[in-house]
Amino acid sequence: MVRVFVRAMAILGLSAAAASAQTLTIASSAPVTSMDPHYHTLTPNLSAHGHIFDRLIDQDATGHMIPNLALSWTLRDPTTWELKLRDAKFHDGTPFTAEDVAYTLARVPKVKNSPASFQIYTRAVVATEILDSHTILLKTASPYPLLPQDLLQVFMISHKLGAEPSTEDFNSGKNAIGTGPFRFVSYQPGNKIEMVRNDAYWGPKPYWARVDYRVISNDAGRTASLLAGDVGIIEFVPPADLAKLRTDPRVVVSEVVSNRSIYLWLDHSHDATMPEITGPNGEVLPKNPLKDLRVRQALSLAINRAGIVERVMEGAAIPTKQYLPPGNSNHVDDLLPDPFQADRAKALLAEAGYPNGFRITLHGPNDRYVNDAKIVQAVAQMWQRIGVQTTVDTMPWSSYATRAGKQEFAAFLLGWGVNSGEGTNPLRAQIATWNPERGLGTANRGRYSNPAVDALIDQAMTAMDRGERDKIVLRAMKMAMEDVPVIMLHLQKNIWATRKGLTFAARTDEETRATGVIEVKP
Amino acid sequence: MFTWILRRMFQASFVLLAMTVIVFVGVHVIGNPVDILISPEADQAERAKIIAEMGLDQPLWRQYAYFLNGALHGDLGRSFVFNEPALKLIGGRMPATLELAVTAVLMSMCFGIPLGLYAGLKPNGFLGRVIMTGSILGFSLPSFWVGLMLIMVFAVQLGWLPSTGRGETAMLFGVRWSFLTWDGLRHMAMPALNLSLFNISLVLRLTRAGVRENLTMDYVKFARAKGLSPARVIFVHILKNIMIPVTTVLGLELGSTIAFAVVTESVFAWPGMGKLIIDSINVLDRPVIVAYLMMIVLMFITINLVVDILYTMLDPRVRLETKA
Numbered sequence: 001m002v003r004v005f006v007r008a009m010a011i012l013g014l015s016a017a018a019a020s021a022q023t024l025t026i027a028s029s030a031p032v033t034s035m036d037p038h039y040h041t042l043t044p045n046l047s048a049h050g051h052i053f054d055r056l057i058d059q060d061a062t063g064h065m066i067p068n069l070a071l072s073w074t075l076r077d078p079t080t081w082e083l084k085l086r087d088a089k090f091h092d093g094t095p096f097t098a099e100d101v102a103y104t105l106a107r108v109p110k111v112k113n114s115p116a117s118f119q120i121y122t123r124a125v126v127a128t129e130i131l132d133s134h135t136i137l138l139k140t141a142s143p144y145p146l147l148p149q150d151l152l153q154v155f156m157i158s159h160k161l162g163a164e165p166s167t168e169d170f171n172s173g174k175n176a177i178g179t180g181p182f183r184f185v186s187y188q189p190g191n192k193i194e195m196v197r198n199d200a201y202w203g204p205k206p207y208w209a210r211v212d213y214r215v216i217s218n219d220a221g222r223t224a225s226l227l228a229g230d231v232g233i234i235e236f237v238p239p240a241d242l243a244k245l246r247t248d249p250r251v252v253v254s255e256v257v258s259n260r261s262i263y264l265w266l267d268h269s270h271d272a273t274m275p276e277i278t279g280p281n282g283e284v285l286p287k288n289p290l291k292d293l294r295v296r297q298a299l300s301l302a303i304n305r306a307g308i309v310e311r312v313m314e315g316a317a318i319p320t321k322q323y324l325p326p327g328n329s330n331h332v333d334d335l336l337p338d339p340f341q342a343d344r345a346k347a348l349l350a351e352a353g354y355p356n357g358f359r360i361t362l363h364g365p366n367d368r369y370v371n372d373a374k375i376v377q378a379v380a381q382m383w384q385r386i387g388v389q390t391t392v393d394t395m396p397w398s399s400y401a402t403r404a405g406k407q408e409f410a411a412f413l414l415g416w417g418v419n420s421g422e423g424t425n426p427l428r429a430q431i432a433t434w435n436p437e438r439g440l441g442t443a444n445r446g447r448y449s450n451p452a453v454d455a456l457i458d459q460a461m462t463a464m465d466r467g468e469r470d471k472i473v474l475r476a477m478k479m480a481m482e483d484v485p486v487i488m489l490h491l492q493k494n495i496w497a498t499r500k501g502l503t504f505a506a507r508t509d510e511e512t513r514a515t516g517v518i519e520v521k522p
Numbered sequence: 523m524f525t526w527i528l529r530r531m532f533q534a535s536f537v538l539l540a541m542t543v544i545v546f547v548g549v550h551v552i553g554n555p556v557d558i559l560i561s562p563e564a565d566q567a568e569r570a571k572i573i574a575e576m577g578l579d580q581p582l583w584r585q586y587a588y589f590l591n592g593a594l595h596g597d598l599g600r601s602f603v604f605n606e607p608a609l610k611l612i613g614g615r616m617p618a619t620l621e622l623a624v625t626a627v628l629m630s631m632c633f634g635i636p637l638g639l640y641a642g643l644k645p646n647g648f649l650g651r652v653i654m655t656g657s658i659l660g661f662s663l664p665s666f667w668v669g670l671m672l673i674m675v676f677a678v679q680l681g682w683l684p685s686t687g688r689g690e691t692a693m694l695f696g697v698r699w700s701f702l703t704w705d706g707l708r709h710m711a712m713p714a715l716n717l718s719l720f721n722i723s724l725v726l727r728l729t730r731a732g733v734r735e736n737l738t739m740d741y742v743k744f745a746r747a748k749g750l751s752p753a754r755v756i757f758v759h760i761l762k763n764i765m766i767p768v769t770t771v772l773g774l775e776l777g778s779t780i781a782f783a784v785v786t787e788s789v790f791a792w793p794g795m796g797k798l799i800i801d802s803i804n805v806l807d808r809p810v811i812v813a814y815l816m817m818i819v820l821m822f823i824t825i826n827l828v829v830d831i832l833y834t835m836l837d838p839r840v841r842l843e844t845k846a
Contacts, residue, residue, distance in 0.1 A: 031801060033603050040603075041561040113575055113605045115559035117568060167605050188698075189604065189614065190801070191688060191793035214687060216791040217801075220670050221686050225791075228677035228685040367804070398806050402553030416562070429563055439565030 022209035024514050027216040027225055029236040031190045036170035037155035037178075038108045041116045043417075046153065047235075047511040048213055051195055052091075053155035053178030056083065056101065057148050061516065063259070063328065063421035063508040065148060069096060069156055069179065078143040078464055085134040088179045088202040090158045096179050098136040102128040103159035105138075110164060121150040143462045145469055149420035181206040181515055190215060195514075211514045223497075226251060232502055235512040237495040239314040239370060245497050255495040256506035257318055257325040260417040262369055264362070264379065264487040266290045266299070269407045269447035276361040276410035280389065289358055290410065296484035297338075298348035299411075302386045303379055304340040309490050312374045317490035322481050323418055323426040325491050325508070329470050330423030332478045337488070345386045357387030363404070364413035366394040370492060376413050379489075404445055414445065415492075421508060423473035427457050431480045448485035527827070534823040541819055542593075545812050546586050554578065555602050555806040576602055589812070598816070599809030603802070608813035612795055617697045618688060619787070619794030623779040625701065625714040627772060630721030635768070637722075638729025639756070645734065653726065660723030669716045669789035676712060684709050686791040713790040717783055721775050725768060732764030766836050773829035777822045 030044040037049040058068035070083045088096040105128060109119040124144045129137040140147060157165070161175050169175040176184035181203065182195035193213040197206050214231065216222040219238035225231045227250065237245060237253065245251050267274065273285040289295045305319035319337035324330050349357060360383070364376035373394040380390035395403075404412055418425050433449040434441035440457075441447075456476035463469035481488070496504045498517065505516045556573050564572075573579050577588065592599055598608045637653050644650040677685035689709030691698035700706030736742060737760070745755045784796030795814065802810040 034605065039605065040559075041563075113600065113602075115556070115572060115576075115602055115605075116561040116564065117572070120561060120564050120568060171606070188793065189611070190797055214791070215793075216686055217797070218788045218791065221673070221789050221791050224670065224673040224678055225685045225687075228673070228681065230677070230685045230687070396804070398558060398804055399553045401557040405557055419563075425563070436566035439567065442565045442569075443562045 022207075023212065024208040024210070024233070024517055025212040025214060025231040026512055026514060026517075027214050027222050027231040027234040028512060029215075029217055029219075029222065029234075031215050031217065032187075032193060032213075033189075034167055034171060035173070035176050035184070035187045035193070036111065036167040037157065038104075038111045038118045039114050039167050039170075041118055041120070041153065043510050047513070048193055049155055049178075050180065050511055050513055051182040051211060051213070051515075052176060052180045052184050053157065054088070054180050055153070055155055056085075056151045059152055059421065059509060061256070061505040061507045065152070070151075073148050073151075075464060076137065079140045081138045081140075081147055082131075083136050083138065085136065086202060087134070089200050090160075090179050091177045091183045091198060091200075092158070092160070093200075094158060094160055095133075096156065096158075097133045098130040099133075100156055100159050101136050102130060104154065104156050107157070107165070108154065111167065112164075113167075118154060121153045124150060143464055145462070145464045145466070146420070146422065146424060149422050149425075152420060182211055206515055207519065208514050208517070213514075226497055226499065229499060231499075233496055233498045233504055233512065233517055235494075235496050235510075237497045239316040242314050242316055242495065250500050252498045252500060252503060253495065254498070254504045254506040255316075255493045256508055258417070258492050258494040258510060259324060259328075259419070259421055259508055260415055260492045260494075260510070261320060261323050262317070262372075262375065262413065262415045262489045262492060264299075264489065265404075265409070265412050265414055265446040266296055266484075266486065267407060267410045267446050268449065268485070274410060276363075276408075278359045280356040280358055280387075282359060285358065289352070289354060292352045293483065294348045294352040295354065296487070298345040298352070298386065299383060299388065300338045300484055300487045301341045301345040301348070302382050302388070303338070303487065303489065304382055305337055305489060306340065308375060308378050312371050312378055313490065313492075316370065316493045316495060318493070319489070320491045321488045322477055323416060323430075323488075324421070324423060328421060328423075330473050330477065332474050332481075335478055335481055342382075342386055349386060349388070354387075357389060359389045359391070360410055361391045361393055362411045362413075363400070363409040364392070364394045365397045365400040368397040368400070369413070369415045372413055375489065407445070407447060411487075412445075416443070417510070419509065423477055424457065424460050424469075427453075427460070427473065427476055427480070431476075431485055432457050446485065450480060450483060450485070453480045453483075530823070530827060534820070537823070538816055538819055541815055542589070542812055543586070545808070545815055546582065546589070549806050549808045549811065550582050553806060555808065558805045559602060598813040601802070601807050601810050603805055603807045603810075608809040611810060612798065612814055612817060615793060615795045615798050617699060618792060619780055619783055619796060621699055621701050622710065622714055622717060622786070622792060622794060623776060623783055625710060626718035626779055626783075627721060627776050629714055629718040630725050630775075631772065633718070634722045634725025635729050635761075638726040639733055639761075641726065642730040642733025642737070643756070645730075654730070657723035657726050660719045660726075663719070665716055665719065666785050666789050668719060669713070669786055672712045672716055673789070683712055686789075688793055713786050713792050716790070717779060717786045721772070721779065724771060724775065728768050728771060729764055732767060733760060736760045736763050762836070766833065769832055769836060770829055773825050773832070777818075777825045780821065781818045 028044055032044050032048045033040050037053050054069045056070040058066050060066050069086050071086050072084045074082050076082050105122050105125055108122045124140045124147055125138045126141045127139040158177055165175045171187055173184050181198055181201045183198050185194035185196055187193050195211040197209050216225055222234045223241045226234045246253050267290055270288045273288055279285050309317045309319055321335050321337045322332055362376055362380050364372050366373040376392055376394055380392045383390040416426055429443040431453055432440040433454050434444045434447055453476050456472055460469050460472040463472055494506055494510050496506055498504050503518050503520055560569055577585060601608050601611055604611055641650040641653045673685050676683045687709055688700050690703040690705040691700050692702035700710050745759055784800050787794045787796040799814045
């Protein structure tokens with residue numbers, strides 16, 4: 001009897017130990033606002049939902065498209081895509097079919113009260129046609145080569161959820177049924193999401209039996225939890241802790257240059273002067289100096305990017321002159337970051353008719369991007385050195401976001417993440433001339449306009465061949481960036497830290513995935 | 523008493539109304555939540571659609587009228603961010619903050635009163651001086667720093683306590699509570715201590731001052747002359763008299779501990795209301811901001827009311843109704 005008891009205890013103890021060894025605790029940096037995968041286009045949401053739901057097309061750690069629920073996507077004619085689907089099962093046992101794809105695409109625009117709808121990724125599809133259970137045609141109104149990139153963001157749900165499944169039912173778990181590697185257990189908003197392994201997963205069996213996806217938004221708290229061994233992996237390692245963590249034997253750091261660029265918008269909307277730019281003695285200027293290419297070049301050459309990256313960013317960035325990192329097929333290899341040449345900058349200013357510089361206010365948020373306010377202060381001092389008297393004005397993102405969109409600022413710091421990892425995205429949203437009718441230049445806050453670049457963007461938007469499109473994109477990007485619509489500063493690095501014994505393949509898309517965390521046996 | 527409470531309620535409703543107007547105008551002046559929430563890739567038409575869906579295209583006075591109408595029917599609006607009723611959202615986070623704040627206030631009583639008594643009775647002793655010096659630290663050290671130090675020492679270096687989070691919870695009355703499980707209590711120890719440090723110092727100093735003052739009073743001399751035991755003099759007579767200021771302060775502090783637990787909550791990743799309100803302010807989630815502030819105002823009013831009633835019980839000289 002005693003022996004049986006001892007054995008039972010031993011088994012219990014063992015299984016408890018095995019369970020804890022198989023649990024991965026992830027510390028994410030921002031709250032997941034919903035478990036509805038079509039409610040809010042927000043990186044923390046995408047990152048969490050990717051555990052439970054699958055997309056048709058996924059990207060690997062370096063941002064290349066790979067098949068997921070769709071085995072292949074081919075063009076039948078310029079406006080028809082044919083998708084072949086994989087054999088997969090939802091967590092409730094129902095098989096995944098073409099009907100679910102059609103259902104999902106129809107559901108996305110109908111989500112109620114979505115503050116940032118996924119409709120932007122499905123709007124190109126005007127009709128779907130189911131050929132058989134595992135083949136579906138997606139039709140677009142006009143040739144649209146970027147549909148696969150858009151589908152990267154759309155998670156598939158089951159048509160069994162019926163007409164208009166509510167966001168609340170996803171949050172409670174009733175509707176949180178996907179085909180992904182993990183199954184939903186619980187969602188506590190602002191606290192954590194618990195998941196268990198999906199043993200019927202179509203792909204390689206997930207290593208972790210349980211995943212606790214916790215929110216620790218305080219930077220120092222996140223680092224401390226990792227050092228205390230309470231979590232296995234943390235995302236968005238604060239740059240201030242980076243140097244210490246790199247040398248800590250208890251921790252492994254993994255990093256990759258991201259698709260998120262930090263840059264300064266310059267105002268192109270005012271022909272005459274604006275209150276934020278005045279002459280060296282505060283007098284009104286006859287015209288907006290930022291409209292002069294030489295002035296824009298001078299402001300860019302005055303910036304010591306290596307210094308900012310090393311001192312302000314603690315090495316957690318690389319200098320850049322474009323939106324995408326080296327290695328991306330839309331990265332222009334001969335478009336190098338502007339060198340730091342204060343003398344040439346001064347000469348250019350004099351040539352443009354501002355030998356004594358001018359006064360400018362440089363605006364920036366102070367709670368949005370990594371070290372945003374510090375970057376703005378550093379740039380202001382550098383501009384000061386070439387005779388541009390710079391006043392710094394930083395404010396919380398909540399009031400900054402609205403004002404930056406109203407052309408109130410002359411020079412202002414912003415960031416842009418290219419989710420799709422593909423060059424037409426920043427070209428369409430940022431560089432193209434502001435045009436509400438065509439939905440172009442939606443994030444063109446400086447109202448830059450260059451007809452030659454616009455023409456190239458139009459061409460790229462209809463070039464169905466990937467190789468041909470890449471060539472046009474590279475030309476457009478080079479032409480645009482040499483005209484300095486924005487002053488590019490750097491590309492941030494995405495940085496994770498794991499407990500010793502675990503490794504993570506750092507991802508360009510900022511997503512923290514349990515399937516990417518691997519235990520290395522000593 | 524009854525008319526007095528009624529009058530208080532009437533005043534309170536005016537405070538509430540004024541507060542909602544301030545929040546509405548304030549949030550409107552700061553910016554547009556849609557600019558913060560919307561995907562930067564959305565086009566101008568989609569932006570307009572979302573603004574209309576949230577009702578932000580209406581003039582401010584009409585938005586306020588809609589809100590008032592809803593509020594009269596018990597609906598304070600839905601969160602722009604979470605698409606859930608603001609009250610439900612806050613209610614979901616409230617237990618975490620409440621149990622943390624109540625624990626912290628209990629701790630400040632358990633530590634503060636005995637320490638203050640001791641320091642008051644032995645003001646020149648070594649320990650008494652140590653206590654008083656220590657209380658200065660409790661006042662002046664910023665709580666985020668103390669929180670981080672607690673984590674570094676007890677979680678990272680010693681490994682005794684979990685660093686962050688709420689731990690296991692158990693259900694009671696359909697709500698998750700941490701104080702019902704051992705793991706939850708372990709998670710609560712550091713944040714509660716961190717939150718109570720300031721209050722411990724406050725209570726300690728109040729108690730000490732009270733004891734010092736009362737010791738010289740005639741009633742104490744009389745009690746001693748009557749031959750009462752020192753323990754009875756201290757724990758019955760003196761303690762009773764110093765409880766009035768302590769009760770007032772603790773009552774008010776309970777309110778501010780709940781309302782301003784946000785620093786501790788964010789350092790320890792404690793999923794309470796404080797985190798929610800800060801996140802909501804950052805994205806201008808007006809329904810949540812308004813609902814939260816209304817709740818906090820109500821809470822302060824209620825606490826003041828309860829404190830006033832407690833006075834009459836502690837000190838029979840206090841009367842609530844003054845005859846005009």
